Amino acid sequence: MRKRKQIEEAIFMFLLRVSTYSLIAILAFIIVIIFVKGFGALNPDMVLKTPKGGFYYGGEGGVLNAIVGSLYIAVGASVIAIVLGAPAALYINVHLVRHKRTRNVIRYLLDALWGIPSIVYGAFGFTLMLFLGMNASLIAGIVVVALLITPIVVRTFDEVLSTIPIGLHEASLALGSTNTEMAFKVLFKQGLPGFITAVLLGFGRGIGDAASVLFTAGYTDLIPTALDEPAATLPLAIFFQLGSPIPEVRERAFAAAAILTIIILIISLSARILSKRYSRSNIR
Amino acid sequence: MIPYIIPSEGTNDLGHDSDLSLRGNGSQPVVRVKNLNVFAGEHHILKNINLEIPRNKITVLLGPSGCGKTTLLKCMNKLTDLYKELKVSGSIYIDDDDILNAQGYIPEIRQRMGLLSQRPFPLPMSIFRNVSYGIKLKGISDKKLIAHNVEKYLREVGLWEEVKDRLNQPATSLSIGQQQRLCLARGLAVKPHIILADEPTSALDPISSKIIENLFKELKKNYTIILVTHVLRQAVRLADNVVFMYYGEIIEQGPPERLFNEPATEKLKEYIYEGN
Numbered sequence: 143m144r145k146r147k148q149i150e151e152a153i154f155m156f157l158l159r160v161s162t163y164s165l166i167a168i169l170a171f172i173i174v175i176i177f178v179k180g181f182g183a184l185n186p187d188m189v190l191k192t193p194k195g196g197f198y199y200g201g202e203g204g205v206l207n208a209i210v211g212s213l214y215i216a217v218g219a220s221v222i223a224i225v226l227g228a229p230a231a232l233y234i235n236v237h238l239v240r241h242k243r244t245r246n247v248i249r250y251l252l253d254a255l256w257g258i259p260s261i262v263y264g265a266f267g268f269t270l271m272l273f274l275g276m277n278a279s280l281i282a283g284i285v286v287v288a289l290l291i292t293p294i295v296v297r298t299f300d301e302v303l304s305t306i307p308i309g310l311h312e313a314s315l316a317l318g319s320t321n322t323e324m325a326f327k328v329l330f331k332q333g334l335p336g337f338i339t340a341v342l343l344g345f346g347r348g349i350g351d352a353a354s355v356l357f358t359a360g361y362t363d364l365i366p367t368a369l370d371e372p373a374a375t376l377p378l379a380i381f382f383q384l385g386s387p388i389p390e391v392r393e394r395a396f397a398a399a400a401i402l403t404i405i406i407l408i409i410s411l412s413a414r415i416l417s418k419r420y421s422r423s424n425i426r
Numbered sequence: 427m428i429p430y431i432i433p434s435e436g437t438n439d440l441g442h443d444s445d446l447s448l449r450g451n452g453s454q455p456v457v458r459v460k461n462l463n464v465f466a467g468e469h470h471i472l473k474n475i476n477l478e479i480p481r482n483k484i485t486v487l488l489g490p491s492g493c494g495k496t497t498l499l500k501c502m503n504k505l506t507d508l509y510k511e512l513k514v515s516g517s518i519y520i521d522d523d524d525i526l527n528a529q530g531y532i533p534e535i536r537q538r539m540g541l542l543s544q545r546p547f548p549l550p551m552s553i554f555r556n557v558s559y560g561i562k563l564k565g566i567s568d569k570k571l572i573a574h575n576v577e578k579y580l581r582e583v584g585l586w587e588e589v590k591d592r593l594n595q596p597a598t599s600l601s602i603g604q605q606q607r608l609c610l611a612r613g614l615a616v617k618p619h620i621i622l623a624d625e626p627t628s629a630l631d632p633i634s635s636k637i638i639e640n641l642f643k644e645l646k647k648n649y650t651i652i653l654v655t656h657v658l659r660q661a662v663r664l665a666d667n668v669v670f671m672y673y674g675e676i677i678e679q680g681p682p683e684r685l686f687n688e689p690a691t692e693k694l695k696e697y698i699y700e701g702n
Contacts, residue, residue, distance in 0.1 A: 240510040309547040312505050316541035317560040318533040332550040423550045423596035
């Protein structure tokens with residue numbers, strides 16, 4: 143019996159190890175492939191210059207337009223997601239505490255929004271733009287990406303808030319807090335590390351999405367200087383260059399992918415550092 | 427908003443609510459529970475509770491786990507609002523305000539009661555800000571006055587000397603026993619006249635428990651303490667008035683000498699027997 147349990151334990155431990163390390167191996171494999179394939183094109187020009195004439199045929203320039211466009215869209219969308227997302231998640235966890243059915247319906251709808259493919263958001267944004275007579279623009283890209291990432295921010299933050307012990311709610315209310323004071327002065331602070339993670343998760347999704355910005359933000363070789371100008375994004379820069387028959391251009395696509403990966407890795411690392419910093423005061 | 431005491435000249439002391447007329451007559455009960463019923467779905471948790479809590483005494487709500495002691499305590503400051511499944515009816519008068527059917531502002535009524543939970547729940551902020559939080563909620567913004575009162579209430583719970591050099595550190599850096607005393611200081615800082623303590627020593631080691639118990643003995647001079655416990659010995663050590671509960675009902679109540687020496691009901695006799 144003991145022998146059998148030991149063998150079972152060894153097999154399951156092996157399977158758990160394989161699952162965990164295979165995921166890390168896949169991530170490492172992706173990064174290695176991207177960097178190896180794009181290494182030849184990774185140079186200062188790539189991040190410091192916009193595309194020059196003939197760039198898409200192997201000419202000079204870089205993808206600064208797409209880096210800046212992506213950051214504009216992802217930062218703008220994240221700001222909207224924060225403004226809409228934090229109060230929504232707090233509302234669900236504070237004011238709807240006695241309305242379980244309403245709360246569940248809202249959560250279900252947010253989950254459904256989270257699950258909608260980004261191309262649908264892009265199509266919705268495009269329809270709205272036609273209705274409003276707008277052209278592809280930075281603002282359209284920001285709004286559509288905000289719609290895409292807000293459910294992610296709300297639900298992630300909501301999950302964090304729902305794990306806060308009821309004792310902390312009670313402690314805060316017993317001191318004479320109103321529900322709103324409890325929400326913003328206590329629960330938000332307790333959930334701040336989770337909120338940072340939620341926002342940066344949304345940011346990562348927003349900056350890496352191509353379908354939602356394809357019709358809405360458009361594409362341009364210039365850096366946008368106004369909200370109604372089109373904006374290039376890194377995913378689309380990769381998409382357009384990867385389909386080129388010219389090897390140098392395809393190499394640049396991988397270099398752009400490497401830049402996007404570096405941005406996302408920096409964001410993930412920042413999220414971890416900030417979360418750790420703000421969780422020091424938190425009760426567990 | 428409840429008027430805050432104006433500091434006397436030459437001092438930054440906020441004073442104490444015992445000086446205020448809102449405390450009412452000293453001989454009148456400070457809490458009166460009338461026909462209180464609590465249901466959780468079909469389950470009748472509290473059955474027609476009628477109770478008067480005497481002023482400046484330690485009233486112990488005693489009984490086995492699950493008999494409704496904590497629910498009764500939570501009804502007193504309307505924290506039952508947080509539990510969707512609870513349906514509460516009846517009246518609980520805090521002084522003359524019925525908190526369950528309050529026309530007034532619930533947060534202000536809640537500030538008349540400090541809460542100490544089974545395990546400490548420090549707010550996610552520094553030691554200093556944990557105590558100043560409630561003071562600021564009362565509309566006080568004078569930094570000197572706040573700092574003075576933070577020190578005053580940390581001293582009152584015997585924590586000042588232990589934390590005075592690290593007031594800006596997170597409250598979670600304190601030991602569990604210190605956190606519980608911090609929570610008591612935080613509760614006292616809003617100047618309640620009732621302390622609701624829900625098994626406040628259950629998560630503490632014997633030394634920290636003794637400190638809290640000794641604090642209660644001191645604090646009852648100025649506060650009414652309602653203590654929930656299922657520990658018979660703790661009730662014997664602390665109680666001025668005992669309310670014995672069993673399955674949502676008050677079985678017996680009165681001074682501890684009578685209840686523990688001459689229990690009138692079989693249930694209490696059995697509880698005392700098992701407790702010993």
